[in-house]
Structure formats: C-alpha cells, structure tokens
Amino acid sequence: MSAFQDLMAFQRETEALAQIAGRLGWDQETVMPSGAAHQRGEEMAAIEGVLHARRTDPRVGEWLSRAEAPDAAGTRALALIARTYGRNAAVPGSLASETARVTSVAQGIWAEARARNDVAHFLPTLERVVALVHEKGQALAAAGYGGGDPYDALLDDYEPEATAAGIAAIFDRMRPRLVALRERILGADGHPTPLAGHFAEARQLGLARDLATAFGYDWNRGRLDLAVHPFSSGSGNDVRITTRVVEAEPFNCVYSTIHEVGHAAYEQAIDQTYLMTPLGAGVSMGVHESQSRIYENQLGRSRAFTRWLHGQMHAIFGDFGVSSAEDFYRTVNRVQSGFIRTEADEVHYNLHIMMRFDLERALFSGGLAVADLEDAWNTRFASDFGIAVDKPAHGMLQDVHWSVGLFGYFPTYALGNVYAGCLHRALRADLPGLDESLAQGDALPATEWLREKVQRYGGLHTPAEVIARSTGAAPTEGPLLDYLEAKFGAIYGL
Template identity: 80%
Template sequence: MTAFADLMAFQRETEALAQIAGRLGWDQETVMPAGAAHQRGEEMGAIEGVLHARRTDPRVGDWLGTAEAPDAAGQRALDLIARAYRRNACIPARLAAETARVTSVAQGIWAEARGKDDVAHFLPTLEHVVALRREAGQALAAGGFGGGDVYDALLDDYEPGATGAGIAAVFGRMRPRLVALRAALLGARHAPVPLAHRFGKDGQMALARDLAGAFGYDWSRGRLDLAVHPFSSGSGNDVRITTRVSESDPFNCFYSTVHEVGHATYEQGIDQAYLLTPLGAGVSMGVHESQSRIYENQLGRSRAFTGWLFGRMRETFGDFGVADAEAFYGTVNRVQPGYIRTEADEVHYNLHIMMRFDLERQLMSGALAVADLEEAWNSRFAADFGVAVDRPAHGMLQDVHWSVGLFGYFPTYALGNVYAGCLHKALRAAVPDLDAALARGDAAPATGWLNDCLQRHGGLYAPAEVVERACGFAPDEGPLLDYLETKFRAIYRL
C-alpha cells in the first residue's frame, strides 16, 4: 500500500501541473496579448519538459512494479499510469519540449494565416509540426503502440484501442447512406428557410449563457469567453468554455456553446473522488465528443428544444423573419454543403471528418507532402461536396487542430457521433417523456441520465465499454444513421 500511496501522491502533483499547462493554453486562446506568443512558446516548452521528466521518472516504474491496488478503481488507475509511462518513455525529452514550444507558437501563426487567407505564411510552420508528430508516431510505433503503424500510434492517444483501418471500415459503411440521404435532401421540393437578419453580439452572448445553464454547466466552476476556435479546457473544478460570434449566424454561437458545454459538464460531472487522478478526466476523445454532439444535436437541435429556443430568440431579438417554432426547427436543421466543419449540419458533418481523416493519414505516412495539402484538400472538397473552396480560411486553414499537432484527433469527432447515436437511442427508451422537459428549456432529465450512466465514471472504463454499459448494447453506426434518416426526411417532407 505504501508504493500505491506514494505513486498516487506523485501522480496527483503531475496532474495538477498538467492542469496549469492547460490553463496557459486557455489564456493563450482568450486573453493573452499577441506580442507574448514567442515567450509563451518558451513557457509551454519549459513546463512540458517538467511534465515529461515526471511522467518518465524511474520511480514511477519502481512504484508500478510493487504497488498493489486496494480496489478495482485503483487497479484501473495503475493500468492507466503504466500505459502512459510506457508511451512517454518512447518520446525523447527533447522532442516533447520542442513539440510543446513549436505548437504553442504555431497557433498564433495559424491564426494570422487564417485571418489573411495566406497559406504560404503557415506552410513552413506546418512542415515543422508534421515532422515533429511523425517523429513521435515513429517512436511510439517502435515502442509497440499502434501495431507499428505511425498514424495508429498517434490515434491511440485520443481513442485507445482504435485503428485507422477500423475507423476506415466504419466510415466506409456510413458513407453510402450519408451520401444518399444528402442527395435526397438537396433534391427535395421543400426546404427550410435560412436566417436573413442581424443578431447583436450582446444578445447572443446573453442567450449563450442561458443555454449553458439549461444544459447544466456549473458556473461556480467555469466561465465563458470568446475565441477564434471554440474549445473547452480543464477538468474537475475548473472547466472553462469558449464560443465565437457572427452577427449573421447566431447558431454558430449558440451551438458552439452547447457543444462545449457537453465537453465541460462531462469533466465537471466526474466523481470528485477521482479528482487529479488518471480517472479524473474523460476516457477518450470519442467518448468526449459523444457528450458534446448529443448535447448539440440530438438534444439541442430537437423539435422540442428548438421550440423553446425560438421563444427565447424572439424575446431577445424581436421578430427575425421566421414564422413559427416549426419553421424555426427546419431553419436550425437546414442542410447545405457549406465549407466550415463546425457550422456543418448533421448530414454533412461526418463527410467533413472523413476527408480530414484521409488527408492526415496520408500526411503521417508521407504519401502526401505538406506543400501539396492545399491542392489535395480543395480537390477532395470539390469531389465530396460539389463546391469549390473559395478561400483558404474556408479550406485547409479553417481548423486549429493540425497547427497544434493533433493528428489522430479528427476521427474521434465521427466516433463521437456514432456513440451519441447509440446513447440517444438508449436515453429515449429510459426517459420517454424527455420532450416535455426539453420544450421547457430543461435538459436536466437527459443530462442527469448521461451523468449517471456515463460521465461520472471518468476514466474508470475503456471507451467502448463505458458506452456499452450506458446503452446496454455494443456501439455501432446503425442508430446514428437511422436517427438522421428519420429526422431529416421528416423535415424535408420526403
């Protein structure tokens, strides 16, 4: 028990330092002055050096060799620490610190390039990031992770146990039904009307706060700020969210907020006994995305909840040109082949992910050069969406992920949608009167069920296992595709 207690105490300090590093990232994206970017890169590199030294400290190996867990949760914690220890041991300290430094600076360079639609300004930095992440993937693959595949070794950090081949198979089964549904909807005689008014920033932010509260965000342990790319940061008792505002598209603000609240309430809802332990965070990014996507889509874009949102928007903005709650439900769920992933409707969203998944696998394997990425992106987008990319900010510069080295992250969005489809099916069976509450702007019956069945467990169970425990069946893509076809065929009167 002494070895176990010593290891847990050491791990608690490591987790606390990691939270500090995360807070530096939050600050950089929200309130840090632009002139601090390079200094912040040095700071991030320094703290990553400290973290890497702790995560590879020989004492961790010694403690793991003798520690005895007092219970199943303790054993799971030991397993997760051992896995992380093996992964971190594969990565040289120099590489860990350099990656943290470069990706911190790269965020600012990406934001500048995006603002100027200047791909050339970003390419040298992206080359550097890709080289660093490829080196890390190679080191992890050599250490036995990802079955020896560079991309799979990186993917394993975000969705343990997943493989590129397995995800490609899921996407291969999803694509035909998604493409067929999209064709039917875009060819329908009836189509919802788009918004055509301006919506003030102050009104949007006030309503965004109301939405966060409706979905259970604990304001005593969080805050809402603006960022170029919305995100959630932190865990336990300090979980912060961001959103963005477009006066012509309030849904961008509202549904980005709800999406990030899904991430945040997952973290806030984990059993407090797991705070600052390996169990005290979401178990994978796929499971994390299942929470953000079910909050945003199956709940937030439902007929019942949009009826409440319609009334709140009328109170806040007055008459904005949509006749009634039913027409508004259609407007919220309007299907169109837009450029931006974060603004994509539910039918198109996974097609955006499939494209990024294929491109980043090619980047990591070396089959695609960074210099050729823009052309590859634009060609693939035109083939998949039937629209030519009009500007780089609507193309390969739109997402922050690659600038910060998150290769292997993108497919977890689609996995999250698959998990969310399964969870929604189980939720509807467990809470048959859910729509009555949603129509009052009350998501508590849904969020309470999700917390009890999934969120409170944190990292206690493996990704697919925690979803299966919540649903009562193994996850697969069928419930998501069935939900999409039923919902959108009704909206488009097919």
C-alpha cells in the first residue's frame, strides 16, 4: 500500500473510535443512570487517551511526509489530518485524558447545580475545567496556533481561520443595528401575546417527529430522544437528535427539534464516499450552526411555514387560544427580553452570544476570575437586556458548554447566524416559489438546495469557501441584519 492508503486506513479506525466516544457522550446525556457518572468519566478518559495516542502516532507524521494525494479531496484530507496531528502533538496526552475525565464528570455536577440553582456547587469543578482548557490553549499557542494567543488557539478548534479580533469586529458592526431594532420593537404598540395552556409531552413529541420528517430527517439513520440541553450527535449513517419538552411552552420543543434537525441534516447529507474520513463531518461549528439556524428561523419561523404549523397544532392540541395563522406567526416571532439563550427571539439571540464571548475572553485573558463569573454575568445581563437575573438556572448555569470545556464555541453560534443570512438570501433568489411548499409543511426544496450547495461537501472546503461558493460572495453580516429589520419591521409596523 502507498503512504496515502496506509494513512487513510489508519485514519478510518481513528474516526471509528471517535464515533464510539461520541456515542458514549450521547448515552450520558440521554439514558445513562446518574450513578454511572464517575465510571463514565474514567471510560471517556480511557478512550480519549487512545484517540490522542493515535492522533499523535509518529507514523502519521511519517505517512504525511510521503503521502501523495490522488485528487483534490485527498489533498484536503491530508491538510486536515496534518492540522489535527499538529494540534494534538502540541497537547500532552495526560492533559487530554484528564480533561476528558474531568469534563465528563463536570457535566453531571453542572446538571445538579442547575437543578438546585446552586452556583457554589459547580464553581470548584468549573475552576478545574477552566484551568485545564487554559493549559491546552497555552500549549497550542506555544506551538504557534492561534497566532500565539491561547483563546484564538481554542477558537480555531471550532471555527478554523477565525480570530477573536475578527469576530469582535463583526459583533461591533452588528450590535448598533440590533440594539436599535430591539428598542424600536419594544417601543411599538400591539405586542403579540404568548401561548398559554397545557401541551402534553407525548403530543409534543409526536409533533416533533412530524417536524423532523418535514425537513428531511432520515429516520433510518437517526432517532429522537429527550435531553436537558438539546443536541445532535454523530455523523454519516448514525446521526441522532434530542429535544426538550416543557408542557406549558411547546415552542421550546418545536424549535429545538427543528434546530437539531438542521445539524443532523448536514451530517446525513455528506457524500458517502467521505464516510469515516476527515471530510466526513461538517467543516466548522459556524457552518454547522448556519444549517440549524436557517432551518429554525428563516424557514421554521417564516410566515408560510407557521401557517402550516398553526394547523398542525390545532389538530393535535385543539383550541390553544390563537385563532388565526397570522396571529400565530406574530406569536411565534414575539420579541421580548428573556433569560434563556436557546429560547431567545432572533433579535435578541446574538446579544446573548456577544455577552458570553466577552466573558470568555475575560476569563482567558486573566481579567475575570471564575469565582467572579456569576456577578460579572448578572451585571452584564442587566445592562444588555434590562432585566435582573432571577436565579442561576436563568443565568450562568443555563448552558452546558462551559462544563464540558467548550470555550471558543459560543461565538460560532453568531457566526452561524451571519452565514445563515447569506445563505437565505441566495436560497430565496434561487427558489422564488419556496413559500408555496413551506405553507404545505414541505421544507424539502430548501433542504435539497442546502444539500447541494453546502451539506454534501462536508469538510472539503474551508468555512469561508463554503459560503462564497454557495452564495457568490464572501460572508458578511449585512444580509442577516437586512432580513431581521425587514421581517420584524413588518411584524411590528415599524
């Protein structure tokens, strides 16, 4: 066998082991008994040790030095393997294993603290997680990643080629228009009323399955489960989604499901020839988030799709207090300052991300101690959203990300919104009759467009290339802001 073939055979086994690790994570979030938490931590540490050893195996470096790619896909695969090899070689194996062990256990401690609204219960664990991740960032920076900046080196894990400075510049351009739009909306007359009533869990889950089907989710290669924090897991031919049910708030389940289907649809659509290779997964979290956000918002919250959804909810739940499809559309898109990021309307959502981004940077620059994080969160939240945090589960304990060490991940959510804005403009130009399908509960034309333009390529192109190839222009925040101003200007008569 050639060096390229040897390397790709070795990589296939590494990818298979990574999928097993991911399945352990899915199990932990969905069905694992709570008493197994510490044992699972040891299991995760063990498999991470094996993965780190394979990703830093000297034979990988040797194969890379001799491998000749047969085509463009092979060239890109080699580049991605080399990137992973270099980054993993910069991080000691003991640090990788210890981080996996601690973050696995930390997930359960975070969930307990969130349920008890007890920040003190979580802080010692969070301090340990931050210290470990900071050590990783420093090791990567010392090896030249992230331009020598630890936070940029961490960010590069989730959005290759992005920098904190570049993201901050985008956020600085977005914030004034978002804040101005919010103030105009909150000052308008005739705000829609929220839903009120009881929406049984079993019926919500039935609707969730119908929604996943409407957006093209392949049930032969997936399943739906419940989780505290909804997520999508896996790639290729085993891609699972989760949702959350609150019986007084059905939109939580509806839009969590559509969001996760966006992630899953991306993974299911990747060219099967890339399966179990570095190209066989989404290229970045920003591009991944562009799929979940365009499904959830530009499609799932559109006037046309909510017309169909209104009818479905009437059929499933009976009279729930919103008689017309137009009123339902306005209720779905109701704008208000709220505590929870995952439940935030489109106008407020990016402001949640900007706050977390600034807090993360402060933690890693030394300007903020973990012990002071709750006060910093609450102060910033009151300033940005005009309301005081009433309990930790609505504040710094609401998200799972920091407990599992995902620092540098949050800004990709807002980048995903920016990418989604660009994609939506191009999609609408190419599919002028899309609303007719959406009004029938059929989102497949949009899904097929996204499959062809974005999803099937997996990791073949860089994030910036994905958007440029799909839309004909480099990514920019303009289309997203224009869409938000037009949509909510019409809803609120601005």
